[in-house]
Amino acid sequence: AQSVTQLGSHVSVSEGALVLLRCNYSSSVPPYLFWYVQYPNQGLQLLLKYTSAATLVKGINGFEAEFKKSETSFHLTKPSAHMSDAAEYFCAVSFYSSASKIIFGSGTRLSIRP
Amino acid sequence: EAGVTQFPSHSVIEKGQTVTLRCDPISGHDNLYWYRRVMGKEIKFLLHFVKESKQDESGMPNNRFLAERTGGTYSTLKVQPAELEDSGVYFCASSQEETGISGANVLTFGAGSRLTVL
Numbered sequence: 001a002q003s004v005t006q007l008g009s010h011v012s013v014s015e016g017a018l019v020l021l022r023c024n025y026s027s028s029v030p031p032y033l034f035w036y037v038q039y040p041n042q043g044l045q046l047l048l049k050y051t052s053a054a055t056l057v058k059g060i061n062g063f064e065a066e067f068k069k070s071e072t073s074f075h076l077t078k079p080s081a082h083m084s085d086a087a088e089y090f091c092a093v094s095f096y097s098s099a100s101k102i103i104f105g106s107g108t109r110l111s112i113r114p
Numbered sequence: 115e116a117g118v119t120q121f122p123s124h125s126v127i128e129k130g131q132t133v134t135l136r137c138d139p140i141s142g143h144d145n146l147y148w149y150r151r152v153m154g155k156e157i158k159f160l161l162h163f164v165k166e167s168k169q170d171e172s173g174m175p176n177n178r179f180l181a182e183r184t185g186g187t188y189s190t191l192k193v194q195p196a197e198l199e200d201s202g203v204y205f206c207a208s209s210q211e212e213t214g215i216s217g218a219n220v221l222t223f224g225a226g227s228r229l230t231v232l
Contacts, residue, residue: 009154036223043118044157044205044223090157101170102221104149104157 002027004093006105014113019063019078021108023091026072033074034092034102035065044090050074061085086112116140118224120206126230132194135227139188139208145169146189147209147221148181152202160204163189196231203228 007022025031033050048059055067061084065076074091091105119138127133139146148160160179161171165186174181178197183189193200207221 004156041225043225044207044221046220049220101159101162101173102149103159106156107154 002031002093002095002103004091004103004105006089006091006108008108009106010109010111012111012113013081015083016080019076019081019085019110021076021089021091021110023065023074023076023105024072025074025091025093027093027095029095031093031095033065033067034094035059035063035074035076036090036092036104037087038090038107039087047076047089081110081112083112083114086110118206118208118222120204120224120227122227123225124228124230126232127196128232129198130195132192133196133229135191135193135204135206135229137189137191137206137224139206140222143208143210143222144186145209146183147207148189148191149205149207149223150202151205151226152199157205160191193229196229198231201229201231 003026005024035047036044037047038044047063048057050057050067058064063078065074067074088107088109090107092102094102121136125133144165146163149157150160151157159173161174161181162169163183166183180192203226205223205226207223209221
């Protein structure tokens with residue numbers, strides 16, 4: 001069965017520190033991979049997506065993610081955290097056969113310490 | 115352009131009552147989706163409309179949930195009668211078919227409707 005696992009329901013980093021949010025997926029077919037972010041009282045916003053082109057994907061707000069097939073991972077990183085990055089982040093996957101049905105991870109809440 | 119709008123933002127009802135959630139997609143988006151997040155768990159797919167037709171309703175939990183999209187514009191999701199386990203955040207999303215990237219539809223989500231069943 002296809003699934004998405006996000007390691008760590010809550011991650012806290014200092015302002016200016018590296019942000020690393022982990023995501024692993026389980027799939028027997030090539031996936032499309034996404035990271036969404038939800039700021040307080042707002043909808044889910046697409047950060048970036050992987051669709052079988054370049055394995056290193058750059059998104060908005062300085063975030064990027066690397067697709068590693070051998071590790072079935074799609075970790076999200078940002079070199080230097082900003083206070084405005086505090087939000088909940090969701091890794092998600094879909095597949096060509098059912099591209100409209102997105103499978104989400106359970107989310108990781110990112111806190112930024114001053 | 116206006117985003118996906120959901121109403122109400124928060125609803126508190128008692129077990130056994132009825133609640134209707136509404137979603138207004140982005141104008142011109144034929145695809146409309148409902149998702150639900152229960153108690154901090156995963157966001158799970160409920161169903162997918164293409165215009166007024168239900169394309170996929172495999173995620174609907176039971177027959178207490180009824181989704182409609184009359185005229186292919188806004189959609190409603192009714193829960194009747196509501197149970198305690200229905201509490202959560204209900205997200206609506208819409209999309210257009212994305213050209214150039216086969217199959218990877220990008221969804222635009224609303225802010226969600228939080229449902230609390232007491």
